[in-house]
Every structure is written in C-alpha cells, then in structure tokens.
Amino acid sequence: MRDVILFVNLTLDGKLSGPNGQLDFMRPDPAMNEELTGELRARVDTILEGRVIHHAFEANFRAEAADPASPPALVDFANWMLDTPKVVFSRSTTPDLTAAVAELKAKPGRDMVLFGGVATAQAFVELDLVDEYWFKVYPTAIGDGQPLFTRRRADLTLLQSRSHPSGITTLRYTR
Template sequence: MRNVIAYVNLTLDGHLAGPAGELDWMRFDPEMNIALSDEMRSRCDTILTGRNFHHGIEQNFRAQANDPASPAELADFATWMISAPQVVFSRSLTEVAAPHRLAGDDLAATVAELKALPGKDMVLFGGVSIVQQFVREGLVDEYWIKLYPTAIGAGQPLFTHRRTELRLTESKAWESGILTLRYLPA
C-alpha cells in the first residue's frame, strides 16, 4: 500500500506560512535540496496538492525546467515537478490537464482509493489548507519537515486541531541551520 508523505517547510514556532501566506523566512540550501529531492523522487510518483500550489508548480517550475541557465539538478527536479501526475484537491476547479486529475469531494475516500492503486508513495506539498486538512483527518503516514531556524510569531500552523504525537525516525542538521526531520505518527 502506498503512503502519503507530507513534505513541508516549517518555522521554528510551527508555522507553514505567515498570517498572509508569507514565505520570506525560507532560505535556500542547495546541498539539502538536492539530497531531499533525489530521495523524494525515488520514493514518490504522485503529487498531492491544492489548487494554488498546482498552479504554482506550472508557473514556477516550467521556467526552471526550460531555462538553459538552470543548474542540472534544479532543471531535473523542475521537470519531475511538472511531469509527475498530480491529484488536485479543489472545490473551484472543474478540470485539470492530463496526466493530472481532480480529487473527489470526500478526502478520506479519495486518499484510500489512491493508496490502493499500484505505484510508489505520494508526496503532499500544499498549500497550507490542504496540508492542514490531511493532518486533521489523520491521512499523513510520514512527515518530512524542513525546520527553518526562524520564528515568525504568528502564522498558519501545521497542527490546528488537537494534540498529535509523533515518533522521530531521522534528523539531520544542515550547514544553513535548517534541520530535516522525519516523523511517523506515534
């Protein structure tokens, strides 16, 4: 059975984004990004995302994939991001281009159906509201967290509903000060 991996960027005080969606606290770490993207692509073959992130993938990664000045690692990752099948969770979209598909209205039923299909694991990128909903409904099998050494004081938290116990399975400190953490539900 396939797993859902929530791959998130998180502030030290637990926010996925600032109050208005700000991500200006994130910093670039090329060594970390290459290592994590290679591992993620070897484990996952499907992207789970909300409408805004789906549109962002197309806008941001297509340019990087086609830019001859892009480093090879970034171009490879960008190509994977735009070509990997996406399951888009949206109440407002009525269609998406193949190989992508719209999710059904029942989140838990859609995830159960996807998990039963053949293939590799699935990576949940965002946006914030769909990640929070997956977490609230207990649909995340593994958390891959990039913890940035920045507290922003207020914002959009990862955990919004109740106490959640997790079990640390891996951690690594990067030269940039970012920690990568892997957790399983306890």
C-alpha cells in the same frame, strides 16, 4: 498499500507561512534540497497538491526548467515536478477527502507526496491522512502565521533528523 508523505517547510514555531502567505523565512540550501529531493523521488510516483499551489508550482517549475541559467540539478527536479502524475485537490471537487485518499492508497504504485498548500496540508493532518511527515525546519520563529497543526493532536515517532550548515534541520516522523 501506498503511504502519503507530507513534505513541507516550517518555521521553528511550526508555521507553514506568515499570516498572508509570506514565505520570507525560507533560505536557499541547494545541497540539502538535492539530497532530499533525490530521496523523495526514489520513493514516490504521485504528487498530491491543492489547487492554488498546483498552479504556482506549474508556473515556477516551467520557468526553472526552461531557464538556461538554472543549475542542472534544479532543471532535473523541475522536469520531475512537471512530469510526475498529480492529483489536485480543491474544496469544490473533493467533498470526501478521506475516501479519495483511501482510494489512492489502494491503487498500485509507490508512495505519494503531498506538498500542500496550507489548507490542503491542514486538512490532511486534521483527518489523519498523513503516514510520514518530512519537515524542513528553518531557524526562524515568526509568531503570527499559518500553522500546520490546528486542532488535532499528533503524537509522532522520529525516523531521522539532520542538521545542515544553512541552519535548516530536516526531520522525518511517522505516526
């Protein structure tokens, strides 16, 4: 059976973004990103996304892939993001998220990665549909913002932690 890996950026106080979707806490770390995305690409063959983030990713990664100034590793990742099969969720098309994910997990293939957006990530967590959590934790606390964990308690087991020179810590947990 395939696993769902939730891969998100978090603030030190557990926020996915500021109250209006701000991501200004994020800082670049190309070496860390290349390492993480390489590990992720070796494990997954399907991307799960919310509708809003799907459109944002599509535009961003098309631009990155076409930009002659983009580093080769970023172009490679952008093309992977564009070419990898996707399942896009929206509130109007997936009334029974649990059944839809169970059906995806039962299909043959490698694991799946959920990139979000906020509402989709929160729904997966709330419904206990995430098998592994991959966090990039930035050393910034923003106070007011959109949390990943809203109502459901999550007792997780640490699989791996790494500190990076940028101050970002990567954490992997399983349920």
